[in-house]
Amino acid sequence: MLSVQLTKRRGDFRLDLExxxxxxxxxxxxxxxxxxxxxxxxxxxxxxxxxxGRVQIDDDVLLDTARGIDVDARHRRIGVxxxxxxxxxxxxVRGNLEYGLKRLPRTAPRPIRFxxxxxxxxxxxxxxxxxxxxxxxxxxxVSLGRALLRQPRLLLLDEPLAxxxxxxxxxxxxxxERLRDGFAIPIVYVSHQFDEVLRLATRVVLLDAGRALxxxxxxxxxxxxxxxxxVGPDAVGAVVAGxxxxxxxxxxxxxxxxxxxxxxxxxxxxxxQRIQIQVLARDVxxxxxxxxxxxxxxxxxARVVSVTPDVGRAVLVELDIGRAATLLAxxxxxxxxxxxxxxxxxxxxxxxAVSLRGHVFNVPAH
Amino acid sequence: xxxxxxxxMLSPAETEALTLSLSVAARSVAFNLPxxxxxxxxxxxxxxxxRTLFDAFVHLPLVLPPVVVGYLLLVLxxxxxxxxxxxxxxxxxxxxxxxxxAALATAVMSFPLVVRSIRIxxxxxxRGLEDAARTLGAGPVDRFFSVTLPLIxxxxxxxxxxxxxxxxxxxxxxxxxxxxxxxETRTLPLALYTALQTPDGDALAARLALISFSLGLAGLLASxxxxxxxxxxxxxx
Numbered sequence: 347m348l349s350v351q352l353t354k355r356r357g358d359f360r361l362d363l364e365x366x367x368x369x370x371x372x373x374x375x376x377x378x379x380x381x382x383x384x385x386x387x388x389x390x391x392x393x394x395x396x397x398x399g400r401v402q403i404d405d406d407v408l409l410d411t412a413r414g415i416d417v418d419a420r421h422r423r424i425g426v427x428x429x430x431x432x433x434x435x436x437x438x439v440r441g442n443l444e445y446g447l448k449r450l451p452r453t454a455p456r457p458i459r460f461x462x463x464x465x466x467x468x469x470x471x472x473x474x475x476x477x478x479x480x481x482x483x484x485x486x487x488v489s490l491g492r493a494l495l496r497q498p499r500l501l502l503l504d505e506p507l508a509x510x511x512x513x514x515x516x517x518x519x520x521x522x523e524r525l526r527d528g529f530a531i532p533i534v535y536v537s538h539q540f541d542e543v544l545r546l547a548t549r550v551v552l553l554d555a556g557r558a559l560x561x562x563x564x565x566x567x568x569x570x571x572x573x574x575x576x577v578g579p580d581a582v583g584a585v586v587a588g589x590x591x592x593x594x595x596x597x598x599x600x601x602x603x604x605x606x607x608x609x610x611x612x613x614x615x616x617x618x619q620r621i622q623i624q625v626l627a628r629d630v631x632x633x634x635x636x637x638x639x640x641x642x643x644x645x646x647x648a649r650v651v652s653v654t655p656d657v658g659r660a661v662l663v664e665l666d667i668g669r670a671a672t673l674l675a676x677x678x679x680x681x682x683x684x685x686x687x688x689x690x691x692x693x694x695x696x697x698x699a700v701s702l703r704g705h706v707f708n709v710p711a712h
Numbered sequence: 713x714x715x716x717x718x719x720x721m722l723s724p725a726e727t728e729a730l731t732l733s734l735s736v737a738a739r740s741v742a743f744n745l746p747x748x749x750x751x752x753x754x755x756x757x758x759x760x761x762x763r764t765l766f767d768a769f770v771h772l773p774l775v776l777p778p779v780v781v782g783y784l785l786l787v788l789x790x791x792x793x794x795x796x797x798x799x800x801x802x803x804x805x806x807x808x809x810x811x812x813x814a815a816l817a818t819a820v821m822s823f824p825l826v827v828r829s830i831r832i833x834x835x836x837x838x839r840g841l842e843d844a845a846r847t848l849g850a851g852p853v854d855r856f857f858s859v860t861l862p863l864i865x866x867x868x869x870x871x872x873x874x875x876x877x878x879x880x881x882x883x884x885x886x887x888x889x890x891x892x893x894x895x896e897t898r899t900l901p902l903a904l905y906t907a908l909q910t911p912d913g914d915a916l917a918a919r920l921a922l923i924s925f926s927l928g929l930a931g932l933l934a935s936x937x938x939x940x941x942x943x944x945x946x947x948x949x
Contacts, residue, residue: 391847392847393843393846393847418846419843419846419847420846420847420848420849420850420851421849422847423849424847425847426844426847428840428844430840432838432840432841432843432844434841434844434845434859435841435863435946436859436862436863436865436945436946445845445848445850445858446847446848446849449848449849449850449854450849476945478946492848493847493848496847496848496849
């Protein structure tokens with residue numbers, strides 16, 4: 347368990363943050379630029395002194411201002427990957443990777459081995475290069491490796507993809523997934539891109555103006571109105587988590603979410619994998635009768651939980667699909683009125699399989 | 713071999729002045745480099761009371777007449793001075809009127825140049841790299857030697873070469889503090905000055921001037937060359 351409780355005042359800005367996260371696991375700190383995400387990272391890493399607070403990872407208390415405990419950043423064994431990579435320009439890639447490793451106490455255990463990291467992150471051809479000879483994506487991979495070899499208790503990734511263009515981001519994301527699934531290290535991932543959060547994290551802390559507006563698993567927070575305000579109307583949608591049950595022909599995977607089976611387009615899914623899907627509210631249609639003669643692959647029986655006004659002339663309908671799983675649908679206010687959509691009504695939610703993108707999570711090997 | 717070539721080209725007096733100049737300049741750099749790094753670090757990275765005054769004090773040799781610096785050194789480091797007397801009594805070290813004294817006077821004169829050069833480098837070092845080193849387990853001293861110093865190496869080296877080149881020609885402070893003793897403190901500029909005072913020393917003076925000129929030019933070129941190579945190594949070409 348990672349538990350964080352921090353306050354810090356910097357000029358007019360005040361950070362007052364409290365959250366817990368399971369270890370291992372990926373927790374996203376999500377929010378707009380300037381909401382205090384990077385400040386939070388500096389405080390957890392110990393690079394910035396907190397006014398007050400507590401940071402504890404499992405049994406290790408790294409900061410407890412009430413008890414006068416404040417472990418120096420260099421002894422916290424928290425690996426940090428910065429947005430700008432911060433590779434040492436006077437060392438080659440090998441020198442960068444070994445920097446933290448060489449500074450471990452002689453007796454410290456080293457479960458994460460140099461060769462494993464080099465292999466996992468595909469660094470073998472880069473070892474003799476210097477930082478300025480690497481692309482942005484390669485720099486971030488080296489930076490990840492350097493942090494990993496410090497044998498960290500916790501990895502803090504501070505918007506590691508923010509300085510990369512879209513193509514480079516897509517190039518680095520699979521490495522981040524491999525790192526997440528390859529080592530049982532808790533990760534705090536800072537981002538202002540919800541698609542990265544969806545792809546990498548299972549828990550999220552929603553940060554705005556220095557405060558946590560919501561935190562919990564992604565499915566719960568994805569329904570929070572505070573999140574809707576941050577991601578904008580087009581990205582609103584419930585996140586559901588399930589397990590790959592079957593692979594059908596034609597690139598369709600069948601995902602079990604509680605009692606419901608959802609067909610999702612996914613080329614690489616393997617039966618038994620955990621999968622996380624965001625169902626965008628604008629991609630969900632509602633029917634009051636069991637639909638027939640439609641091309642749509644998914645027709646899910648659901649109960650209306652609530653109908654709330656949304657942007658423009660739309661309403662947002664929250665749907666219960668059993669076992670506490672929830673969907674969001676955005677329909678026009680006119681359609682809702684015509685169909686008489688109201689709380690407790692039984693409806694069918696129609697979702698095209700091709701509009702769903704699943705993100706798979708492998709259970710860590712160790 | 714090197715000695716033989718020098719001897720073939722230069723007279724004994726010229727060789728003596730040249731080697732003495734080189735030795736005094738080299739020793740002056742060795743004196744002031746570590747201290748200059750420390751002072752530059754204090755001036756860029758710390759805030760303390762009297763920092764502005766300290767800064768001004770460090771730069772004094774740039775604006776004071778060299779003779780005044782030499783005089784102050786004589787007062788402090790002379791055999792009867794507070795520091796010089798203590799050194800003489802306890803260690804038998806005499807600085808005034810010796811080659812080491814010439815090196816000290818030269819070091820004091822070039823000190824601000826070295827501090828300035830290192831300071832400019834220090835100000836451009838990305839502090840984020842030091843933070844990264846800290847999260848990787850490096851303590852303050854370790855961070856300085858493993859990250860900061862390699863990054864400011866071009867500035868340190870440029871400063872050292874500049875100080876060395878300037879040190880070859882220091883006149884006022886040296887002649888005041890260390891006098892003009894052949895084979896001991898008579899460096900190139902002092903030898904040139906002496907030649908000009910001698911009835912038919914014009915030719916010798918011209919040759920010494922030419923040697924000084926060549927050395928200065930070589931120093932500046934070397935400084936530029938090394939700085940460029942180091943910058944390229946750090947990827948900032």
